Amino acid sequence: VMSSSSSSSLEIEIFQYIDAHQSDFIKDLKEWVAVESDSVQPHLRKEVMRMMALAADRLAALGATVNLVNLGSHQLPDGQVLPLPSVVLGELGKDPQNPTVCFYGHVDVQPAKKGDGWNTDPYTLTEIDGNLYGRGATDNKGPVLAWINAVETFRALKLAMPVNFKFVIEGMEEAGSLGLEKLLEEEKQSFFSDVDYIVISDNLWLSNKKPALTYGSRGNACFFVEVECGRKDLHSGTFGGIIHEPLLDLIALLDSLVDSTGHIQIPGIYDSVAALTEEERRSYESIEFDLEEHRNNCGVNKFLYGTKEEILLHLWRYPSLSIHGIEGAFHEPGIKTVIPAKVIGKFSIRQVPHMDLSVVEKQVVEHLEGVFSKRNSPNKLKVSMPLGAKPWLADVNDLLYKAARRATKTVFGEDPDFIRDGSTIPVARMFQTVTQKSVMMFPIGAADDGEHSQNEKISRHNYIEGTKLFAAFFLEISKLH
Numbered sequence: 329v330m331s332s333s334s335s336s337s338l339e340i341e342i343f344q345y346i347d348a349h350q351s352d353f354i355k356d357l358k359e360w361v362a363v364e365s366d367s368v369q370p371h372l373r374k375e376v377m378r379m380m381a382l383a384a385d386r387l388a389a390l391g392a393t394v395n396l397v398n399l400g401s402h403q404l405p406d407g408q409v410l411p412l413p414s415v416v417l418g419e420l421g422k423d424p425q426n427p428t429v430c431f432y433g434h435v436d437v438q439p440a441k442k443g444d445g446w447n448t449d450p451y452t453l454t455e456i457d458g459n460l461y462g463r464g465a466t467d468n469k470g471p472v473l474a475w476i477n478a479v480e481t482f483r484a485l486k487l488a489m490p491v492n493f494k495f496v497i498e499g500m501e502e503a504g505s506l507g508l509e510k511l512l513e514e515e516k517q518s519f520f521s522d523v524d525y526i527v528i529s530d531n532l533w534l535s536n537k538k539p540a541l542t543y544g545s546r547g548n549a550c551f552f553v554e555v556e557c558g559r560k561d562l563h564s565g566t567f568g569g570i571i572h573e574p575l576l577d578l579i580a581l582l583d584s585l586v587d588s589t590g591h592i593q594i595p596g597i598y599d600s601v602a603a604l605t606e607e608e609r610r611s612y613e614s615i616e617f618d619l620e621e622h623r624n625n626c627g628v629n630k631f632l633y634g635t636k637e638e639i640l641l642h643l644w645r646y647p648s649l650s651i652h653g654i655e656g657a658f659h660e661p662g663i664k665t666v667i668p669a670k671v672i673g674k675f676s677i678r679q680v681p682h683m684d685l686s687v688v689e690k691q692v693v694e695h696l697e698g699v700f701s702k703r704n705s706p707n708k709l710k711v712s713m714p715l716g717a718k719p720w721l722a723d724v725n726d727l728l729y730k731a732a733r734r735a736t737k738t739v740f741g742e743d744p745d746f747i748r749d750g751s752t753i754p755v756a757r758m759f760q761t762v763t764q765k766s767v768m769m770f771p772i773g774a775a776d777d778g779e780h781s782q783n784e785k786i787s788r789h790n791y792i793e794g795t796k797l798f799a800a801f802f803l804e805i806s807k808l809h
Contacts (some may be wrong), residue, residue: 331779335738335800338487342799343739350792353477354460356386357791358453360435360469361462365585367413367436367503370404376413376499383472383497384416387714390479392420392495399507412507413499417519418598420479421492427524427809429802430494432499432528432759437464438780445782459785466786467779471772473528478798490806494523503531505755512762520763522580525728525805528756529794532773534747537618539736539797541729542769544644544748545756547719549688553581553696556670564665571667572705573658575760578671579603581709584699585649585675590632590642592649592677595694600683601646608645612637615745625776630775647683671758672680678750685716720757720767728768735800739793772797 335343346353365379366372384394401663413436426558440450448454453462460470464571482489498507512520531541555574562571586592617636623629633639642648656671658664693711700709722729724746753769760767761798772794778784 336803337736339800339803341485342481342487342634343796345479345485346792346795346799349477349481350788353473353792353795354453354455354788356473356477357460357465357470358462358574360473361453361464362451363644364451365436365464365499366439366562367500368439370410373410373413376436377411380413380416380497380499383435384418386473386476387416387418387420387495387497388418390476390483390682392418392493394418397511399511402506404412415499415508415511416495416497417515418495418497419519420495421489423489423492426490426492427805428492428494429504429524429805430496430520430526430765431472431475432498432526432530432755433475434468434489434498434505435464435743436499436502437467437469437471438502440782440784447783450784455788456721458789459787460791461783461785463784464778465784466773467784468501468530470786470791471794474772474795475527475529475798477795478802481795481799482802490802491809492522494519501755505758508755509758509762512758516762520765523763523765524809526759526763526765526767527728527770527801528753528759528767529770529772529798530755531749531753531769531771532777532779533771533775534745535618535772536776537617537742537796538742539740540747540771541724541732541736541744542747542749542771543694543724543729544681544721545719545753545769546644546680546748546750547683547685547717547757548678548719548752549685549692549713550676550714550715551674551692552706552710552714553578553673554670554677554712555581555705556708556710557667557706558669561669562667564667567667572703573667574671574707575654577670577700577703577705577707577709578654578673580653580703581696581699582654582673582675584695585651590648592647594649594691596681596691597647597677600687601679604641604645609637611746612640615640615747636708643750645680647680648678648750649675650678657698678752680719681721683719685713685718689713689716717752717754718757720753720760722756722760722767722769726766727805728766728767731804732768732801734804735797737805738800739797770798770801 363379365376395417396414448462555577652674
């Protein structure tokens with residue numbers, strides 16, 4: 329609940345308008361959620377296209393100049409060629425006295441069907457106990473509409489726009505943002521030339537109740553380690569005991585990567601990890617994070633660490649290594665007495681500042697080759713890194729974060745937690761690298777929103793208060809700039 333002493337009469341007018349128009353804003357979200365804009369499944373691509381047109385129309389209704397940029401097409405592994413959804417570039421206001429804030433969001437969604445374990449139809453926004461359930465409610469249609477509705481509020485009240493707005497809305501985020509980076513590069517000198525700040529609202533708070541601002545995410549380096557003995561699988565009765573089996577080699581290699589305390593055993597891997605400052609360590613103490621709730625959510629009996637600080641440090645600012653699977657081994661029910669000829673182990677390392685991808689790759693290859701050579705195996709070893717994404721880190725003392733912090737205090741009556749994300753957010757890093765502007769992640773969804781999961785939701789409270797938060801942020805950034 330807002331304390332009126334800390335809010336101006338202008339803010340009160342804006343907040344009252346937003347409260348009074350809640351049902352309109354929820355109706356907008358219901359219309360958007362009803363579009364099955366799943367970018368992963370090819371047969372729904374036309375729905376994604378329809379969603380992009382809807383988003384463009386919504387911006388045009390605000391009075392924005394809208395450009396639907398065609399990105400061409402892409403080829404699927406099965407050879408099928410699909411058109412890429414256009415990216416919506418929007419622009420509203422060109423006052424040279426005002427800062428220009430560019431908002432990024434996406435309106436494509438993860439696959440969902442009622443039979444997957446949803447309690448309601450995923451494409452019919454349904455309100456139960458103050459929660460709005462539907463695919464895309466929190467990731468990312470709700471936050472995109474909250475931002476648009478915050479802008480709309482200024483227009484409806486005939487208020488001067490405190491900032492110039494730009495919008496980048498895409499429809500391929502859930503399928504890897506194909507074509508986006510190239511577009512950013514092409515628009516760097518034009519569309520982005522007068523942008524001061526970039527805001528992304530495509531993640532969640534760390535807790536169910538306390539607002540947060542996100543200032544960093546880990547990168548990810550994915551590895552394949554392949555061991556091969558010959559051209560064909562062999563019978564274990566005929567060859568077991570007289571050959572070097574690839575799967576034994578592979579298991580020894582995988583076992584050498586991490587010890588039972590979670591420590592990565594690759595020499596030099598921690599050398600470039602940024603040192604933890606005392607100030608940073610202290611900042612973890614005030615963060616609201618319920619260890620037991622987190623443990624219950626994931627259904628494990630015990631974590632590797634017993635304190636909130638240790639857990640968050642190992643999730644956010646230290647690297648981790650996870651083993652994901654083995655290709656080529658027999659994994660069906662029952663037993664098959666076979667010696668596979670070629671097996672591929674798959675693992676990834678979440679890296680943090682200031683680890684260098686090429687150095688990590690070299691360290692992994694050298695370590696695995698060293699372990700393999702001690703086995704004196706005649707088998708062929710091949711290590712590769714098919715995918716690498718860099719970590720992202722912003723400066724929490726940046727004006728963007730100051731403005732967002734003040735807006736949070738105005739709307740929620742408390743300071744936000746400053747958090748990082750243990751997963752990888754390629755788009756934040758991409759915008760920062762390509763445009764060289766300051767980027768902030770400004771979530772409005774709660775920790776239990778269940779993005780990508782069954783019964784995804786955003787609460788009515790977060791959706792409406794999130795709209796107020798964005799409106800308050802526009803005022804704060806214009807004051808600070």
